Amino acid sequence: MRSAAKYEAAQSPVVLVPTVDRVLSAVLRHNATLLLVLVFCAVAVVGVFVIRDLQTANAEAQNIYAVSVQGLREIGELQFDAQETRRATLYALTTNDSNLQLEYADQSRDADRRVTDGIAQYMHQAKLPAEVLLAGRLTHDWANYLSIRDEVLASILEGSTKEAVSLDLSGGVPSFERVRQDLNEVKRSYDDQASQRLATVVGTSRRSAVRLIGILGFTFLLSSTAVWAIQRSRMLSAIQLAKLQMEFVASVSHELRTPLAVLSSAADNIADGLVEGKADLKKYGTVLQNQSRQMSGLVDQILLFASTEDRKRRYVLQPLEVTQIVDALEASTHELTHGAGFAVERHIEPGLPQVMGDLSALTQCLQNLVGNAVKYGSPGRWIGLRAFRGHAEHGAGEEVRISVSDKGIGMDRSEIPHIFEPFYRSPRVNAMQIHGTGLGLSLATRIAETLGGRLSVVSELSVGSTFTLHLPVAERERLEMSGVGSQPNSSKQT
């Protein structure tokens, strides 16, 4: 991911790595993290469903109690009170005592008031058309029964027992039977509603259980896969690191062995007296000098890489002219490029703002890029140094870019994400017997990042590569460009 962020993907039609490749690369390299995120998302989604199911089941259960169970209890009380109405009326028939008959009449009327209230409440609660119809019929039948009951009571109180019994048998019994049937129908309606709701609750609970089992199984499976992937990733990383270190040791050994062999051979020749004459001695001295410098440079590079490992190397940042940087770069690499027969083409956009940086570090960073251009720039043998203005990433104003281009072997897209990794050496380059430690680009990147900039690359196989150093504009220049006047901060340490 780190190296993927270090190159630009869509700067030109010659895009090295498209977005899809980047994503795929990230997926492959961070599969364990993605799996864990996937597990979390899946658990969260299913958890939301399960919670919703539980809430539904709870609401249904409450609804069952509030409507059906409560309704059944109320209808039971209604049935009892309706029976009480009739029972008290019939009790009045069993006595001739008017005072007692009145008490029974009172009991009957009390019970009928409760029934009437209950029916009114049921009618008020009735929502479905069938319920409304039933409530209307019940109200009508109950009113009919009460009118007959009143007549029966009156006859009883008048002392006309025979008339009361006759009236009750002819009207009271059938009308009360209708009321009883209506109440039974209401009860059945509540029963049906309760059954339906209970079925809903059972269905919801079953669905929740299935979902819970599913999510547990899914979580277990994905967790196991994630753990396996993490372990495998660690193992592969360890193997890769060991391999890289082995390659580094081999590479460094090889890089050191060549000058050492030359040094040893030259020393042997001098010791054996094979070198005679001042001219030969001078020639051997030059060889020894060059090889020593090469070894010293290699050791310096390794030490510098080790020192930038924590990216906390302190540089003295100061505003620098871009021409100053390019001049220093050309001076330091002139011998290298000239010796290798490379043509260097330089182009600096006029009016570039100053950049913040450390001249020595910037030169070192760019030297690595030029060194690579020389190393991999054949057969073009051309190096382009270009400095120009550009827009910084994330809309953070302007920046200055210094690019080093070559017309060499270029790189394959699949290599791009790895070239900034320390010790990385392309198999293709190894096959071509091009020597190196795999530290140059990694070191250059670290320097760029430490200076507040970054490094990007655009490359095409067999066409060439362009490495660009992005540097922040010096604070004073920014202020001037934004039209805000302020005192420049001449130097700064990071």
Add this chain to the structure above:
Amino acid sequence: MGRLASLLILVGLAALLFAAPEHEAASFGRPSGPEQTLPTQPLAIVVNRSNSVDDLSSTELRRIFLGERSHWPNGRRITLVMREPGEPERKTILRDVCQMNEGELKNHFLHGLFTGEILVSPKILATSVGVRKFVFNVPGAIGYLRLSDVDNTVKIVRVDEFLPEDKGYKLHVEVRPGN
């Protein structure tokens, strides 16, 4: 055989009549002496609210309370409601409406029932609340209540075009301490 049964019934009724307490027979008529100074309260004649009758004359009221009139104008049978013997309200009705004492009233009803001139004997209730409830329950009922015991479950009828609150109203019951 039929004559023998009638004779037995007459003998029984006579026994009941003679068994009535002596003081009740003595208390009929308007109170005299110190009792006249007791405060009084109107005694309302009440009927069922469904009864269309609003006004009764003293004569009609007497005929009703003596069982001589058995049906209302709408054809509904009249059911007479009385308080138990000895109650002040009953005394007022006996004195001012029936113009009989307790014994004469009993004889009247015994005779009427026996001869078939009276179809139903009065219903005797223990309390004014009972009277009120009875009148409320029975469409053809008529009874009497102190004005303070009347509520909207029953209807007051005028007597000789007077309501109980009116000055010329004749039926009043004595208010004794504790009544």
